[in-house]
Amino acid sequence: MKDNGSTIVENSTDATIAAIPCYVQCCDNLELLKSQPNESVDLIYCDILYGTGRNFGEYQDLKPIRSEIESHYLPRLIEMKRVLKQSGSIYLQMDTRINHWMRILMDDVFGYENFRNEIVWCYKSGGAGKKGFAKKHDVILFYTKGNDFIFNAIKEKSYMKNGSGKNPKQTYFNDNIGCYTITNQKDWIEDVGILATSSKERVDYSSQKPKELIRRFVLASTNEGDTVSDYYLGSGTTAVVCKELNRNFIGCDINPKAIEITNARLDAVS
Secondary structure, eight states, X not given: OEEETTEEEOOOTTOOOOSOSEEEEESOHHHHHXXXXXXXXXXXXXXXXXXXXXXXXXXXXXXXXXXXXXXXXXXXXXXXXHHEEEEEEEEEEEOTTTHHHHHHHHHHHHOGGGEEEEEEEEOSXXXXXXXXXXXXXXXXXXXXXXXSOOOOOOEEEEEOOTTOOOOTTSOOEEOSSOEEEEEEOOSEEOSOOOOOTTOXXXXXXXXXXXXXXXXXXXXXXXXXXXXXXXXXXXXXXXHHHHHHTTOEEEEEESOHHHHHHHHHHHHTOO
């Protein structure tokens, strides 16, 4: 067990989860899930396996075969629902290879009535399409466990088009770009890009996601002191965001490299 100031990182596969600010375990995620108490987690965010069939060095991805996707995810989704509080939310991030199958599985487990959003993260980086449109987005499926869930609406600027009229009941603001109103954030994100190789945030992990992306989901669906879980930890971004935002964290990855990188990143958070 390693003490990172306010954070404790656990690498043992047979440890019992204690009431500590940050708990990270190197194990199969189904093992960790089964050890967690019922209704103990406020938010689950996972950047899941995308079903490319590729070996990324850090991990072997699933094949894009429905039976393989279902056999991997169904038992894990059932456990995720069990550990999620009645007021809890779950965000699963993926690309277009498996989002149709995952939507069906999540409807089956969490209920179609608890589907909230299909959030689209748009970005400019990535390959160009030779026989089809270039694939430049991920999908984040947002479900809740019930109707009485935490949601802190995130606000953003909505700029008026030239010539559009003003609503006298609306409050308007001006900046160097133009006239705008304050609205709830939409279900697509285009102001957060993929991390550049030169980014100070970048670590040696191929599937790393930017902190700002995950930060929005954590802020929207938790309050300070709440507990967040990520069962596909990867580069450890969710754990870092939670420590910075004063959330408790429980997570795991089967890859020792992921735990090592997460450990180092948590050490660097003041």
